[in-house]
Amino acid sequence: MTVAARKIKKPLYAVIAACWLAAPFFLGNYQLDVLNNIAIYALLGLSLNIILGYAGMFHMGHGAFFAVGAYTTAVINTTWGVPVLWLLPLSGVAAGLFALVVAKPIIHLRGDYLLIVTIGMVEIVRIALVNNVFGITGGSNGIFGIDAPSLFGRTISGIVAPGDYFYLVTAFLAFTITVFYLLEHSRFGRALQFLNQDPVAAEGSGIDTARYRLAAFGIGAFWAGMVGNLYASKITFISPESFSFWESVVMFMIVILGGAGSIPGVLLGAFLIIGLPELFQGLQQYRLLLFGIVLVAMMIFRPQGILPPAPRSYGVAEDDGENGGQNSAQDGASGGEVRP
Amino acid sequence: MKKILLLLVAASLFWAGPVFSSDTIRIGLMCPLTGSWASEGQDMRRIVELLADEINEQGGILGKTVEVVVADDGGDPRTAATAAQRLVQRDVVGVIGTYGSSITEASQNIYAATGTLQIANGSTSVRLSEKGLPYFFRTCPRDDEQGRVAVETMLADGHDKIAILHDSTTYARGLADEARALIDASAAEVVFFDALTPGEQDYTTILTQIRGNNPDVVFFTGYYPEAGMLLRQKLEMGLDTPFIGGDANNNPDLVKIAGARAGAGFRFLSPPVPGDLPSPEAKAFLDAYNEAYGQAPGSIWAVLAGDGFRVLAKAIEETGSTDTDTIADYLKNGLSEFPGLTGTIDFDDKGDRIGDVYRVYEVDDEGRFVLQM
Numbered sequence: 013m014t015v016a017a018r019k020i021k022k023p024l025y026a027v028i029a030a031c032w033l034a035a036p037f038f039l040g041n042y043q044l045d046v047l048n049n050i051a052i053y054a055l056l057g058l059s060l061n062i063i064l065g066y067a068g069m070f071h072m073g074h075g076a077f078f079a080v081g082a083y084t085t086a087v088i089n090t091t092w093g094v095p096v097l098w099l100l101p102l103s104g105v106a107a108g109l110f111a112l113v114v115a116k117p118i119i120h121l122r123g124d125y126l127l128i129v130t131i132g133m134v135e136i137v138r139i140a141l142v143n144n145v146f147g148i149t150g151g152s153n154g155i156f157g158i159d160a161p162s163l164f165g166r167t168i169s170g171i172v173a174p175g176d177y178f179y180l181v182t183a184f185l186a187f188t189i190t191v192f193y194l195l196e197h198s199r200f201g202r203a204l205q206f207l208n209q210d211p212v213a214a215e216g217s218g219i220d221t222a223r224y225r226l227a228a229f230g231i232g233a234f235w236a237g238m239v240g241n242l243y244a245s246k247i248t249f250i251s252p253e254s255f256s257f258w259e260s261v262v263m264f265m266i267v268i269l270g271g272a273g274s275i276p277g278v279l280l281g282a283f284l285i286i287g288l289p290e291l292f293q294g295l296q297q298y299r300l301l302l303f304g305i306v307l308v309a310m311m312i313f314r315p316q317g318i319l320p321p322a323p324r325s326y327g328v329a330e331d332d333g334e335n336g337g338q339n340s341a342q343d344g345a346s347g348g349e350v351r352p
Numbered sequence: 353m354k355k356i357l358l359l360l361v362a363a364s365l366f367w368a369g370p371v372f373s374s375d376t377i378r379i380g381l382m383c384p385l386t387g388s389w390a391s392e393g394q395d396m397r398r399i400v401e402l403l404a405d406e407i408n409e410q411g412g413i414l415g416k417t418v419e420v421v422v423a424d425d426g427g428d429p430r431t432a433a434t435a436a437q438r439l440v441q442r443d444v445v446g447v448i449g450t451y452g453s454s455i456t457e458a459s460q461n462i463y464a465a466t467g468t469l470q471i472a473n474g475s476t477s478v479r480l481s482e483k484g485l486p487y488f489f490r491t492c493p494r495d496d497e498q499g500r501v502a503v504e505t506m507l508a509d510g511h512d513k514i515a516i517l518h519d520s521t522t523y524a525r526g527l528a529d530e531a532r533a534l535i536d537a538s539a540a541e542v543v544f545f546d547a548l549t550p551g552e553q554d555y556t557t558i559l560t561q562i563r564g565n566n567p568d569v570v571f572f573t574g575y576y577p578e579a580g581m582l583l584r585q586k587l588e589m590g591l592d593t594p595f596i597g598g599d600a601n602n603n604p605d606l607v608k609i610a611g612a613r614a615g616a617g618f619r620f621l622s623p624p625v626p627g628d629l630p631s632p633e634a635k636a637f638l639d640a641y642n643e644a645y646g647q648a649p650g651s652i653w654a655v656l657a658g659d660g661f662r663v664l665a666k667a668i669e670e671t672g673s674t675d676t677d678t679i680a681d682y683l684k685n686g687l688s689e690f691p692g693l694t695g696t697i698d699f700d701d702k703g704d705r706i707g708d709v710y711r712v713y714e715v716d717d718e719g720r721f722v723l724q725m
Contacts, residue, residue: 042437049434143520152523153477154454172465174437247433248461251454254429290434293424300386 025276032182036175044174046290051181052243054282057266058192058275059235064264065273065321066201067228068208070123073130074263076114076137077107077233079255081240083141086155086250087148096245097161100238107237108230115229119222134260141252154251161245170246177246184242188235189275195231196275204228205273262286269310271317280319376419377412377674379404379664380444380468382435382459383657384451387427392451395654396473397422400448400661402644403637413668425450429458436462445674446471448660451653453477460485467676471660474653478526481702487680489703491656491663491692493623493710495523498599499530501710502621506569506596507538515544515567515593517558517582519574527573527598543567548578555582556589563591575600579618580609587614596620599710607719615715619724623652623694623709628723634693652694659692666690 035047060074081103088094088102118129144151160169161180170177195201207214207221215221244250262285270281288306292299310318381400384393404418412418421442423435432450436459439447446469450456456475463470464485472480472490476498481488506514514535518528528545535542544565548558559582562570570593572579579601586595597620607615624630626638626649637658641649649655667679670686683699690697698706712724 040441042434042441045434045437049430152454153479154457156457156479169465171433171462243430247429247458249429249454249457251429251457253427253452253454256428258428293438299424 036178041174044178045170046287048170048174048178048181048246050282050286051178051185052239052246053262053266053286054279055181055185055188055239055242056236056263057270057278057282058188059232059239060263061232061267061273061275061278062192062195062204062235063228063232064267065278066196066204066208067225068272069225069228070127071130071229071232072127072260072264073132073134073137074232074236075255075257075260076130076134077111077236078240078243078259078263079134079137079141079252080107080110080233081237082244082250082255083149083155083240084237085241085244086158089158089245090155091148093159095162096159096241097163100241103241104234104238107240108234111229111233112226115226115233119225119229131257131260134255134257138252138255138257141255150251152252154249154254156249158244158248158250160248161242171248181242181246184238189279192275200224200227208273265307269307269317271320274317274319274321277317277319277321281317284318376417377414377668378419378421378442378444379661380439380442380447380449381420381422381657381661382425382432382439382447382449383422384427384455385422385424389427389451392474392651392654393424393427395649395651396449396451396657398645399641399649399654399658402641403658403661403665406640407665413665414672418665425455425459427452427455429454432456432458433462435459440466440468444468445668446664446676446679448657448664449473450475453480456480460488463487469664469676469679471664473657473660481704485703487676487703489660489663489680489683489699489705491659491694491697491705492653494704495526496530498621498710499527499534501708501712502527502571502596502598503531503534503538505619505621505712506535506571507540509569511568512540513543513565513567513569514540515562515565515570516542517544517562517570517572517574518547519550519578520547523600524573524575524598528571531571531573544570548574548582550574550578553581554585556585559586559589559591562593563589567593569593570595571598572596572601573598576603576606577609579620580606580615583610583614583618587611594619599623602713602721604719604721607715612717612719615719616717618715620713621710622713623656624711624723625721626650626652626655628711629655629694631691631693631695633691637693655693659694659697662692663687663690663697 036044056074056078063069063071084103084106085096085099088099089096114133118126121129141149142152160167162168168176168180203219203224207219207224211221266281266285267278269285271277289299289303292302295302381397383396384390385397401420404420407413407418421439421444423438425432425435432455440462447463448471450472451474453475456472457480460480464487467487469487474492475490476492476495478494478496481490516528516531518524532542532545544562544567548555572582572595579597583595595618597618599622601620602622638648663683667682667687668674671678671682684701688698694709696707700706713721714724716722
């Protein structure tokens with residue numbers, strides 16, 4: 013990365029963030045609803061990024077954790093009337109526990125084998141929901157009448173006032189980006205990236221790879237569960253169709269297309285994958301055709317994703333940012349870990 | 353950077369605001385143009401656009417041109433919610449659609465909150481009209497209507513020992529429960545009530561159990577693949593109890609699985625297929641559709657979208673208004689025996705269609721589905 017590109021990066025991010033925050037003053041409800049969807053999928057992409065991006069595990073069943081969170085919220089809220097925002101952590105915990113239980117036996121699987129098992133998992137969850145498991149999921153009819161979130165006595169309805177909801181989801185997105193940025197640069201984040209690059213070397217360096225992988229699943233699922241809570245309270249109605257295998261594929265695409273392991277990449281991926289089909293609405297039934305063509309073209313010209321993670325750089329001397337960045341690309345990331 | 357600029361240009365096109373004009377009446381159509389129900393959605397769009405063109409050729413509604421604003425719901429609740437926001441923002445008078453019940457449900461609250469009229473065409477779930485939403489209507493029957501027609505048909509044939517077989521899916525179970533309650537309230541009795549496991553190859557066990565209970569008729573509420581297997585194995589076993597099925601059996605593959613000999617005499621309930629639509633309006637419409645697209649519309653649900661459009665146009669014409677409350681009031685209280693494409697149309701206070709839509713079909717000796725009444 014050139015110095016010029018790095019210099020332009022920070023102002024660019026600031027401009028994008030400012031535009032994003034100002035959006036409700038200029039846009040109608042429809043456009044805001046699209047932005048809300050983009051934010052929700054950005055959150056899902058970020059949570060999947062922990063598993064798929066950092067730890068490099070091919071996981072195409074993320075919709076299952078999303079569903080567990082959403083259904084936890086829906087069932088508890090409609091049965092006992094607990095306010096939905098209180099259920100935010102609980103939905104995350106439910107999804108996280110579910111992930112730990114199902115991921116434990118499959119965590120040692122590699123690459124495409126894991127992919128197949130996770131596809132099976134998301135289908136099992138969907139079918140269980142359709143079959144009204146435990147008699148609480150409402151079967152194929154789903155659950156309706158979920159409350160909108162309310163904060164300080166003010167109801168934030170994603171239906172009536174997408175602008176209000178926009179700030180709720182943006183706040184959560186900002187929180188998530190901060191946490192995940194810190195995570196990426198923490199010992200834990202570096203360990204995940206290390207075991208992604210070279211599991212044997214990571215194991216040899218004292219990283220309990222199985223435990224770290226499982227933890228990645230747990231955190232990713234915990235976050236997806238919380239997003240499920242936000243989604244359920246936005247749309248106020250959930251049914252198994254909302255958690256089809258396709259949803260998991262969409263999340264997978266967001267991460268891979270944007271740039272696995274890169275937070276800005278995932279955000280851009282969400283913008284493209286969720287935003288583009290809406291841009292093409294005028295084309296009606298051909299919109300997904302064009303969308304597919306765009307995806308294929310992007311994969312041909314940028315197989316590493318649009319914004320892949322920049323190589324890690326560690327300043328050796330005060331004034332030498334660039335050289336260090338060039339040389340210590342991968343070793344830098346792992347080197348930081350093995351040093352006692 | 354160039355790419356980012358390009359994206360910004362594309363994005364600015366997308367944000368371009370709606371253009372308002374006062375000499376058109378906008379009617380929204382929310383339909384699944386993509387996704388697994390795309391064929392239904394395409395049909396819905398063709399039908400509604402055809403009818404709108406007809407109206408425009410005759411001078412429009414109240415002297416204004418009708419513009420159909422189409423939004424793709426993708427057969428998916430999230431996309432449907434966005435589509436609903438899009439239509440509301442385009443300032444439509446009312447919205448026609450959509451097909452799937454849960455898809456409709458995801459959009460219902462948005463239309464209710466914004467005071468937009470909605471006329472669904474294929475959403476049969478009972479719950480949709482039980483919420484007391486003032487602007488929700490549908491031209492299709494409800495699931496409980498089917499149970500009623502099935503039980504009436506069986507009782508009219510003089511059967512009084514009835515077996516009910518379902519497959520544990522929500523739809524089939526619901527229909528079975530509905531039928532059982534109605535039979536219990538009548539003079540007849542339910543002698544057998546159980547589920548089979550869908551997707552198996554051998555149903556002789558459950559058929560033997562049914563035979564042991566000696567029913568006059570068996571009502572199967574599941575889907576056509578199992579119905580086909582049941583009919584074939586019933587013939588092989590020499591069981592001659594008549595079977596009657598729900599509307600999930602309206603599929604030509606039924607006869608392919610059962611074989612023409614086993615299929616003959618099987619009856620099922622279904623809204624009439626478009627070719628059997630009874631009214632003169634339907635004839636004229638089918639001819640026009642054939643001329644425009646060179647084929648007949650595939651399913652009844654899409655034609656019901658056409659009916660939704662026609663009643664909405666009629667209501668605007670009659671009331672001389674595009675106000676949601678006025679139109680909703682007219683549809684509930686003013687509209688009477690409107691000659692729809694699928695029979696006469698009236699709405700009750702919940703916005704459900706009054707009147708019989710379900711018909712009985714019988715499979716003939718050559719495996720064709722013949723309308724009975």
